[in-house]
Amino acid sequence: MDSFLTSRNVSDLLGGVTSGVIYALVALSLVLIWRSTRMLNFAQGAMAVFATYIGFAILAPSTNYWVSMAVAILAGLVLGGVTERVLVRPLYGKPEINPIVAMVGLLLVLESIAAAIWSTSSRALATPFSIVDWQLNHKPVALSPFALYEIITSLVVMAIVAGLFQYTKLGLQLRAAALAPEVSRLLGVRVGRMLTVGWMLSTAVGAVTAVLVASNFFTGLTPSGMDGVFAFGFIAAAIGGLDSPVGAMVSGLALGVVFQFVGDYVNSNAIILVALAMLIVSLMVRPNGIFTRSAQRRV
Amino acid sequence: MARVVGSRLGVGLALSVVAVVIVALLSSSTRLAVALGLGVAVLGVGATLVSLPAVRRDHPVVTRALISVVVVDLAVVLTFRVSATSNSNVAIGAAMAIVLLGLSFLTGSSGQISLGNGAFMGVGAFTVGIWADHHATTPLVVVLVLATVAGALVGLVLGLPATRLRGPYLAGMTLAFAVAFGAILNVFSSWTGGDSGLQLPSAVVAPHWLASYFGPGASTLTTSSAWLADISIVVTGVALFLMANLFASRTGRAMRLVRDNDVAAELVGVSLPRARVVAFTVSAAYAALGGALWTLVNNAVSPSTYGFVLSITILSLVVIGGIGTIPGAIIGGIIYAFSAGAISWLTAHLGLNPQGNVASQLDGIIFGGLLVLTIVFAPMGIAGLVRHGWRRWRRG
Numbered sequence: 001m002d003s004f005l006t007s008r009n010v011s012d013l014l015g016g017v018t019s020g021v022i023y024a025l026v027a028l029s030l031v032l033i034w035r036s037t038r039m040l041n042f043a044q045g046a047m048a049v050f051a052t053y054i055g056f057a058i059l060a061p062s063t064n065y066w067v068s069m070a071v072a073i074l075a076g077l078v079l080g081g082v083t084e085r086v087l088v089r090p091l092y093g094k095p096e097i098n099p100i101v102a103m104v105g106l107l108l109v110l111e112s113i114a115a116a117i118w119s120t121s122s123r124a125l126a127t128p129f130s131i132v133d134w135q136l137n138h139k140p141v142a143l144s145p146f147a148l149y150e151i152i153t154s155l156v157v158m159a160i161v162a163g164l165f166q167y168t169k170l171g172l173q174l175r176a177a178a179l180a181p182e183v184s185r186l187l188g189v190r191v192g193r194m195l196t197v198g199w200m201l202s203t204a205v206g207a208v209t210a211v212l213v214a215s216n217f218f219t220g221l222t223p224s225g226m227d228g229v230f231a232f233g234f235i236a237a238a239i240g241g242l243d244s245p246v247g248a249m250v251s252g253l254a255l256g257v258v259f260q261f262v263g264d265y266v267n268s269n270a271i272i273l274v275a276l277a278m279l280i281v282s283l284m285v286r287p288n289g290i291f292t293r294s295a296q297r298r299v
Numbered sequence: 300m301a302r303v304v305g306s307r308l309g310v311g312l313a314l315s316v317v318a319v320v321i322v323a324l325l326s327s328s329t330r331l332a333v334a335l336g337l338g339v340a341v342l343g344v345g346a347t348l349v350s351l352p353a354v355r356r357d358h359p360v361v362t363r364a365l366i367s368v369v370v371v372d373l374a375v376v377l378t379f380r381v382s383a384t385s386n387s388n389v390a391i392g393a394a395m396a397i398v399l400l401g402l403s404f405l406t407g408s409s410g411q412i413s414l415g416n417g418a419f420m421g422v423g424a425f426t427v428g429i430w431a432d433h434h435a436t437t438p439l440v441v442v443l444v445l446a447t448v449a450g451a452l453v454g455l456v457l458g459l460p461a462t463r464l465r466g467p468y469l470a471g472m473t474l475a476f477a478v479a480f481g482a483i484l485n486v487f488s489s490w491t492g493g494d495s496g497l498q499l500p501s502a503v504v505a506p507h508w509l510a511s512y513f514g515p516g517a518s519t520l521t522t523s524s525a526w527l528a529d530i531s532i533v534v535t536g537v538a539l540f541l542m543a544n545l546f547a548s549r550t551g552r553a554m555r556l557v558r559d560n561d562v563a564a565e566l567v568g569v570s571l572p573r574a575r576v577v578a579f580t581v582s583a584a585y586a587a588l589g590g591a592l593w594t595l596v597n598n599a600v601s602p603s604t605y606g607f608v609l610s611i612t613i614l615s616l617v618v619i620g621g622i623g624t625i626p627g628a629i630i631g632g633i634i635y636a637f638s639a640g641a642i643s644w645l646t647a648h649l650g651l652n653p654q655g656n657v658a659s660q661l662d663g664i665i666f667g668g669l670l671v672l673t674i675v676f677a678p679m680g681i682a683g684l685v686r687h688g689w690r691r692w693r694r695g
Contacts, residue, residue, distance in 0.1 A: 087671065097470075097622075100412055102671055108667030109667035109668055113660070115656060115663070224607075230478075231478040242468075271482075272479035284460045284463060287464060
């Protein structure tokens with residue numbers, strides 16, 4: 001049993017789950033916005049990093065971790081809401097490349113401003129739990145207290161979002177506004193407000209993700225630190241289906257595990273090639289994602 | 300009528316050629332020659348413009364060739380008069396204009412967008428680097444064609460899913476490619492030199508026959524920056540000419556229909572998958588050609604140049620210039636050629652520390668901000684604003 005827990009495959013599995021939950025969160029964040037506004041938020045990673053800087057770089061370094069985390073989430077809520085109101089709202093009904101371009105512009109502005117204020121050098125965040133792996137008979141298990149906290153936090157965030165959508169009146173209104181905006185408007189749902197709430201929610205999820213990434217991954221907090229994570233999160237969301245929150249989260253988790261095995265058995269540079277190949281194949285076979293029921297596009 | 304048009308066209312063409320020849324023969328020394336050449340070239344442009352409406356109708360291909368020649372002519376004359384630094388900027392900007400032409404075609408013809416054209420530039424740039432490492436004596440034209448073909452092949456592979464994809468999915472996929480490009484180069488590090496990149500074994504020099512034609516005292520050809528700027532401009536002119544024809548061709552028209560209404564396009568018999576893949580492949584090939592020129596100008600190729608930020612910069616330039624149009628791409632290239640100088644002037648003017656955080660991020664803030672402002676307030680960019688203003692002015 002002991003040797004099983006420290007074996008190569010179990011280590012890969014644990015490591016894969018630890019990074020997989022991150023990809024799942026990014027994918028969830030993208031799906032939240034895609035479902036309500038049919039936009040892919042390319043600035044998702046940059047907005048999340050910016051919120052994290054507000055939580056962890058503006059406050060004094062000695063500030064309690066949980067206070068910083070709360071400030072980062074709050075900053076994410078505000079940033080998401082303001083972005084939707086100011087930047088995204090004028091773009092509804094425009095050609096579909098306009099919001100893509102606007103979001104890429106926002107990405108560049110936010111990353112540059114973050115680098116101008118806080119420099120491009122990496123910043124280590126204080127973590128509430130040890131990032132050293134647990135030992136079993138003097139062999140490391142590929143799981144640290146922080147990794148466990150990371151997994152649990154991610155699952156809690158996913159559960160909160162799912163519960164919100166499934167069991168609250170706000171969630172019902174959010175779903176209605178996304179699925180049938182005209183009908184819901186007639187029935188008294190403030191559709192515009194719901195779209196803002198969707199963006200706020202998505203960016204708050206992003207802020208939690210960025211805090212976890214910046215504390216656990218070796219890179220620390222850097223202005224462009226979420227670029228790579230965002231790419232993997234997008235690949236997960238696209239494979240699972242941008243319309244399906246469950247699909248996005250499951251495929252995020254699965255990708256994390258697959259990448260870990262590829263990195264261990266082949267080499268770490270091959271991960272991205274495998275990811276691209278998986279994305280291309282899956283998009284060619286099922287352009288709307290594995291977990292989405294195929295729908296005909298209406299003319 | 301046709302004869303009048305023909306003669307006007309002839310005059311325009313002749314004046315442009317005369318301008319090139321005069322400048323070429325006398326440029327080594329006198330300022331007068333340059334002034335003369337410029338004047339004649341401007342005359343040529345004028346003659347061309349006067350006859351444009353009719354010529355455009357009767358001889359569209361000749362018109363496009365003429366415009367390309369005149370643009371190239373003016374730009375080449377310019378390179379004889381400016382400093383080495385400016386020439387290197389002109390070369391970089393001209394190559395960038397080629398990349399922008401490709402992206403503009405992708406968007407203008409199929410309504411799609413790519414966030415990975417910086418990486419496609421890298422494909423061309425590394426093709427030149429790898430090839431020069433092994434076969435230093437290959438003619439320049441062959442090297443450029445090789446790089447273009449390499450870009451087209453990679454574009455074709457990545458573009459295959461584009462047959463079934465709509466905007467955001469394709470943009471996301473190309474973004475993943477751009478972010479992953481550094482790691483991909485590392486996979487093939489025995490060829491690409493890994494993180495340190497490649498250095499060309501020797502600087503590109505002008506072919507002997509051309510140098511001797513200009514005579515031993517031709518300073519413009521012995522200093523490599525001017526010569527490379529001229530090469531870049533000529534290649535840009537050829538790319539511009541081909542692109543103008545492609546835009547106007549049957550394929551181009553079919554693609555614009557795909558962009559405006561893909562269902563209607565399918566109904567009249569346009570193959571959507573084919574149109575989308577062709578557009579994507581062409582844009583990748585153009586990007587690779589631009590990257591190839593960059594390697595020649597810089598005499599080296601480094602993976603850090605072709606990161607994600609370059610892809611965003613390309614997008615910014617094409618949107619600010621005017622996405623989906625040829626003039627927009629040229630404007631974007633000109634902006635890029637002058638942006639480095641403008642930003643360092645701004646840094647000095649604002650009293651910023653040149654090595655500081657703010658100064659090093661100024662270009663990102665400005666380009667990103669302009670990108671957002673352009674897409675919200677003037678989605679067709681500078682070219683669109685100019686066209687709009689011109690129409691209003693003509694209506695009075």
